[in-house]
Amino acid sequence: MGFSENDLIVQAQAGDRHSFDQLVARAYPLVFNTAYRILGDHDSAADATQMSFVRAFRSLRTFRRSSSFTTWLYRIVSNVCLDMVRREKRHAQSLTLDSPEEPLAEREIPDTRALPERTAMDSELQQTVHKALGRLRMEHRTVLIMYDLAGFSYEEIAEMLKLPLGTVKSRLNRARLALREEMEKDLELIG
Amino acid sequence: MDCATCHEHYTDVLEGSQSPGAVEARLHLEQCATCAADLAGFKATVADLRSLPQVTPPADLLSRISRALDEVSPTYSFWRTYWHPVAASASMAACCLIALWAFVLNPVNVVDLPQSSPFAYNPMQQAVVRGAEPAPAMQPQPHSGAPAGLQRPYRAARGGGWGRGRGFVRPPMVAPPAGEGRTPTFGSWGAKLVSVPVAPGGGSKPAGTFAAGDDAGNVPAPLQRQAGEVQLAFVPPVERPVGVPVVGQLVITGQAEAVVRVSVLPHDGLRVMGSDQGVLYRGEMRRGQKLQLPVKMVAARAGTHRLQVRLEGDVPGVAAELEALVPGFTGEPAPQDDAIIRLVFREVPSSKAIREMAAAVGARVVLHEGVNGQLVTQDYSAGVPFKAALKILCDACAYRIETRGEVYHIHVK
Numbered sequence: 001m002g003f004s005e006n007d008l009i010v011q012a013q014a015g016d017r018h019s020f021d022q023l024v025a026r027a028y029p030l031v032f033n034t035a036y037r038i039l040g041d042h043d044s045a046a047d048a049t050q051m052s053f054v055r056a057f058r059s060l061r062t063f064r065r066s067s068s069f070t071t072w073l074y075r076i077v078s079n080v081c082l083d084m085v086r087r088e089k090r091h092a093q094s095l096t097l098d099s100p101e102e103p104l105a106e107r108e109i110p111d112t113r114a115l116p117e118r119t120a121m122d123s124e125l126q127q128t129v130h131k132a133l134g135r136l137r138m139e140h141r142t143v144l145i146m147y148d149l150a151g152f153s154y155e156e157i158a159e160m161l162k163l164p165l166g167t168v169k170s171r172l173n174r175a176r177l178a179l180r181e182e183m184e185k186d187l188e189l190i191g
Numbered sequence: 192m193d194c195a196t197c198h199e200h201y202t203d204v205l206e207g208s209q210s211p212g213a214v215e216a217r218l219h220l221e222q223c224a225t226c227a228a229d230l231a232g233f234k235a236t237v238a239d240l241r242s243l244p245q246v247t248p249p250a251d252l253l254s255r256i257s258r259a260l261d262e263v264s265p266t267y268s269f270w271r272t273y274w275h276p277v278a279a280s281a282s283m284a285a286c287c288l289i290a291l292w293a294f295v296l297n298p299v300n301v302v303d304l305p306q307s308s309p310f311a312y313n314p315m316q317q318a319v320v321r322g323a324e325p326a327p328a329m330q331p332q333p334h335s336g337a338p339a340g341l342q343r344p345y346r347a348a349r350g351g352g353w354g355r356g357r358g359f360v361r362p363p364m365v366a367p368p369a370g371e372g373r374t375p376t377f378g379s380w381g382a383k384l385v386s387v388p389v390a391p392g393g394g395s396k397p398a399g400t401f402a403a404g405d406d407a408g409n410v411p412a413p414l415q416r417q418a419g420e421v422q423l424a425f426v427p428p429v430e431r432p433v434g435v436p437v438v439g440q441l442v443i444t445g446q447a448e449a450v451v452r453v454s455v456l457p458h459d460g461l462r463v464m465g466s467d468q469g470v471l472y473r474g475e476m477r478r479g480q481k482l483q484l485p486v487k488m489v490a491a492r493a494g495t496h497r498l499q500v501r502l503e504g505d506v507p508g509v510a511a512e513l514e515a516l517v518p519g520f521t522g523e524p525a526p527q528d529d530a531i532i533r534l535v536f537r538e539v540p541s542s543k544a545i546r547e548m549a550a551a552v553g554a555r556v557v558l559h560e561g562v563n564g565q566l567v568t569q570d571y572s573a574g575v576p577f578k579a580a581l582k583i584l585c586d587a588c589a590y591r592i593e594t595r596g597e598v599y600h601i602h603v604k
Contacts, residue, residue, distance in 0.1 A: 017260070024256055026512065032248040046252050053256050054263050070514075129239050148240050151495040151516035173202040180236040 009069055013060055020060070024053050027070065030150065031077050037145045038081040040134040048084055052077040067159055074150070075160045078142055085138060132182035140175035147172055192219045197226050201233045205521070206493055207529070209578075217529075218579050241519050414475050418508035419447025421476070423500055425486075425515035432522045436464060436489050439517070441471070441500060443482040449504035451476045453484060461496040461517070462489045476504070490520040531574045540564035541588045545581070545601060552577045554599060561603035562590055 005026070011019035031052055036045035055076050063072055133141055146152045146160065154172075158165045192215045203213035204220065220227050249255075422444050428437035443453065453472040457463045463471075464487045472484055490496055495518035502511045530552035536544045542558050544567050549556040554577060565588050571580050585592050585601060593600040 028253060029248055033246050036246050046249050049252060050256050050259050054259050057260050058263060125239060126243055129243055144240060151518035173199060176237055179240060180233060183236060
C-alpha cells in the first residue's frame with residue numbers, strides 16, 4: 001500500500017527526504033498550475049513552484065497538521081507568487097522611467113500563442129480568460145484561482161488568506177464581476 | 192432591492208444560498224429582466240473561468256526542485272557527497288557476505304528446492320514454499336467460462352454507459368496469466384509516485400474506449416512484470432448537475448508491466464457507482480498502454496467534491512495516488528423554501544392562505560394563537576419562492592415567522 005499523505009508528512013518531518021520527495025511528486029503539478037495562473041507565464045511559474053517547495057522544506061517542522069498539507073502549501077505558493085509580483089512591479093516601475101511605452105500588464109501576461117509547445121491555451125476564449133485574469137488585482141485573482149480553479153472551499157480559503165468567511169464570499173463575487181468586466185473589454189476589442 | 196445590490200449576491204444565488212440577501216436577490220431577479228440577463232452572463236463567465244485547462248509543468252521541473260532541495264539540505268548533501276559512496280561499498284560487501292552464507296554455507300537452501308522448481312531463484316516464492324508468511328495478497332477471481340490464459344480482459348463499447356442495457360460490460364476480475372503461478376501482491380515498495388491532478392474546470396475529452404487487453408481473438412502475451420512508472424489523471428464530467436449520474440474518466444498510463452488494482456474513495460457528498468467496495472478495476476496493465484476507466488458518480492450537493500484514487504501494482508514502483516478535485520456541481524435540488532408557488536388569494540382568511548401555500552410545497556406550518564381569519568389579497572401568479580411569499584404575507588398581516596427545524600411557526604407580532 002502507498003503511504004498516506006499524513007504518513008509521508010510524519011516521515012518527512014522526521015528527516016526522511018524520500019518522503020518529502022514523494023509529497024513533492026504528488027503536489028507539484030497543482031502548485032505549478034496555481035503559480036501559472038497567478039503569474040501568467042511558464043518560467044515564472046516554474047521558479048515559483050521551486051521556491052515554494054524549498055520554503056516548505058525549510059519550514060516543514062513548523063507544520064502542525066492543524067490544516068491539510070495542501071492548504072499549507074497553497075498558502076506558501078500564494079505568498080511566493082505575491083512576493084514575485086511585488087518584485088516584478090518594483091522592477092517594472094524602475095523600467096517604466098526608461099520605457100514608458102511598455103505597460104506593466106503586457107509584461108505580466110505574455111502572449112504564448114506563438115510557441116507551438118505551449119498548447120494549453122488552445123482557444124481564443126481561454127486566452128481571453130487567462131489575460132483577463134492576469135489584469136485583475138492580486139487579491140481577486142488569488143481568490144478566483146483558489147475557489148474556481150483549485151476547488152478549495154470558502155473555509156479553506158479563509159484559513160489560507162487569514163480572512164473572515166464573509167469577506168472571502170464577498171471578495172469572490174467582486175472578483176467574478178471584475179473578471180467579467182475585463183473579459184468584456186477584450187471581447188469588445190475582438191468584436 | 193436595487194440592481195447594484197442584487198449584483199452583490201450573484202454568487203449566493205448561483206450556489207442556492209438561503210441567506211436573506213440571496214432570497215431578496217432572487218425576488219428581484221424574478222422582476223428585473225436586465226438583472227436576469229446579467230446573471231446569465233455572470234454564470235457564463237464563471238463557466239469560462241472553470242474551463243481553463245490544466246497546464247503541464249515543464250518536464251525538468253521535478254528534477255529542478257530536487258536539486259534545489261539538495262542545496263538547502265546540508266545534512267543530506269553532506270551524506271550524498273561524502274558518505275554515500277562509503278555506505279554503498281559497505282552495503283555491497285554485506286550483500287556479498289550474506290549471499291555467500293545463504294547459497295554456499297547454509298545447507299538448507301540447497302536441499303529445499305529442486306532445480307526445476309519455477310521458484311528456484313525467486314526469493315519471494317522461496318519464502319512461500321518454505322512456509323513463511325507471504326505479504327497480504329488480493330485473490331483474483333477467474334473469469335468464468337474461459338481458461339485463465341485465454342481470458343480477455345475488460346473491454347467496454349464506445350459510448351457505453353454503466354447502466355444495464357446500455358452496452359456496458361462490467362470489468363471482470365482478471366486472473367494472472369497462465370503458467371506464471373503467481374498471486375499478485377499489491378504494494379508500493381517505496382514506489383515512484385506520479386500523479387496528475389484534475390483539470391478543475393472540467394475537460395472536453397470525449398469518453399473513449401477502455402481496453403485493458405488485446406483485440407478480440409488474440410491471445411494476450413504472458414505479462415512480463417516489470418517495475419516502472421505509472422501516471423494517473425482524472426478528467427471530470429463536462430456537465431456536473433447535482434443528483435444526476437455523470438461520468439468522468441480516469442486515465443492511467445504507465446511504462447511498466449503489472450497487475451494493478453485501482454480503487455476510489457469518494458469524499459462527503461459524492462457517491463461513485465459501479466465499484467466493488469471501492470475497487471474500480473483489477474487487471475493487467477501493459478507497457479505504454481492507456482487505460483481509460485469511466486467513473487460514474489452522483490453528487491448530493493452543489494460545489495466542490497473530492498475523489499481519492501489509488502493505484503497499486505504487484506511490482507515495485509507501480510503505485511500512484513491522486514486526489515481529484517471536482518468543482519462546479521450545480522443545480523442543487525430546490526429546497527422546500529425555494530419551491531415556487533403560483534397562487535392567487537382574493538379576500539381569503541390569512542390562516543387559509545398560509546395553509547394552502549404550505550400544502551402547495553409540502554411545508555409544515557403551525558399557526559399560533561391570533562393567526563386567524565384576517566382577510567388577505569395576494570397575487571403570486573408570477574411565481575414566488577415559498578419562503579419569500581410566506582414572509583410577504585406575514586408582513587402584511589403583522590405575523591412573525593419562527594423556524595424550528597423544518598417547521599414554520601407563525602405568531603402574531
